[in-house]
Amino acid sequence: MKARIKVMLKNGVLDPQGKAIEHALGSLGFPGVASVRQGKLFEVELAETDPAKARAAIEEMSKKLLANTVIENYAIELDEK
Amino acid sequence: MKSAVIVFPGSNRERDMLYALEKITGEKPIPVWHTETELPKVDLVVLPGGFSYGDYLRTGAIAARAAIMDDVRKKADQGVHVLGVCNGFQILCEAGLLPGILVRNNHLKFVCRNVKLEVANAQTDFTRKYAQGQVWRCPVAHGDGNYFTDAETLARIEGENRVVFRYAEGTNPNGSLNDIAGIINDRGNVMGLMPHPENEIEPLNGGTEGRNLFESVLEAVA
Numbered sequence: 001m002k003a004r005i006k007v008m009l010k011n012g013v014l015d016p017q018g019k020a021i022e023h024a025l026g027s028l029g030f031p032g033v034a035s036v037r038q039g040k041l042f043e044v045e046l047a048e049t050d051p052a053k054a055r056a057a058i059e060e061m062s063k064k065l066l067a068n069t070v071i072e073n074y075a076i077e078l079d080e081k
Numbered sequence: 082m083k084s085a086v087i088v089f090p091g092s093n094r095e096r097d098m099l100y101a102l103e104k105i106t107g108e109k110p111i112p113v114w115h116t117e118t119e120l121p122k123v124d125l126v127v128l129p130g131g132f133s134y135g136d137y138l139r140t141g142a143i144a145a146r147a148a149i150m151d152d153v154r155k156k157a158d159q160g161v162h163v164l165g166v167c168n169g170f171q172i173l174c175e176a177g178l179l180p181g182i183l184v185r186n187n188h189l190k191f192v193c194r195n196v197k198l199e200v201a202n203a204q205t206d207f208t209r210k211y212a213q214g215q216v217w218r219c220p221v222a223h224g225d226g227n228y229f230t231d232a233e234t235l236a237r238i239e240g241e242n243r244v245v246f247r248y249a250e251g252t253n254p255n256g257s258l259n260d261i262a263g264i265i266n267d268r269g270n271v272m273g274l275m276p277h278p279e280n281e282i283e284p285l286n287g288g289t290e291g292r293n294l295f296e297s298v299l300e301a302v303a
Contacts, residue, residue: 013184013229014184014187014227014229014256016185016186016187016188016189016256017185017189020189064146065138065142065146066138068139068142068175068182070181070182070229070230070231071182071184071229
């Protein structure tokens with residue numbers, strides 16, 4: 001089973017990299033870019049076949065390592081194929 | 082005073098730290114590889130600067146989950162003094178031994194220069210040899226030194242006088258909240274700071290006021 005974990009900075013946390021990218025898009029001539037936030041996407045392959053157990057495991061992994069919840073939120077997506 | 086310096090893959094200031102500790106404490110510190118599961122019996126554990134695990138994921142994130150960290154946590158709970166400098170500070174935050182996190186410098190550039198540090202709390206075991214409000218020169222070298230935490234935690238650590246060092250006189254090099262350069266835990270035995278006091282200990286460094294930090298611990302554990 002495959003899981004995707006999207007980690008994004010919480011609202012209100014300064015994202016200097018996102019800002020730099022936003023400015024770069026502006027200087028490339030793309031109009032109307034109101035804001036850019038940069039995040040991370042993890043793809044984790046699991047041996048687990050039970051979706052509930054897999055989700056619980058990914059939840060633990062996200063909390064313990066993949067995201068730092070002081071500044072980041074995470075969202076889990078399970079691909080049950 | 083007996084001390085240990087933990088070495089992670091990618092640590093690069095451990096030699097400076099070992100040198101400073103030996104010079105100031107008069108005893109050879111013990112280097113400890115991160116895969117060890119037990120620290121030797123020491124009065125001070127130091128996490129040195131560097132780029133553990135190439136700063137992958139988040140600075141200090143992987144090192145904070147290294148095997149040795151369980152015992153660092155245990156020793157900290159027992160009251161052993163723990164000091165994190167630069168990457169060591171980042172690791173202590175990621176390990177949850179100190180509140181908050183160090184994020185990318187607000188201007189996105191690596192900074193390697195001298196700053197002015199103000200002693201915001203001279204009552205700690207790490208700062209008792211400084212005067213309250215003393216301003217001293219200290220080098221910094223980091224890309225992720227921007228201290229951040231939520232408003233509630235910030236109010237708490239400020240209220241509990243747990244900001245130990247601040248960047249003074251407009252020298253904040255990274256956008257750190259409230260000019261925070263170093264903080265301490267509630268018990269007062271775990272301290273982290275971004276600047277490098279171990280590189281300000283001899284006249285050749287241009288100043289020796291980094292010594293006071295180590296001499297403070299020396300006095301505190303005596």
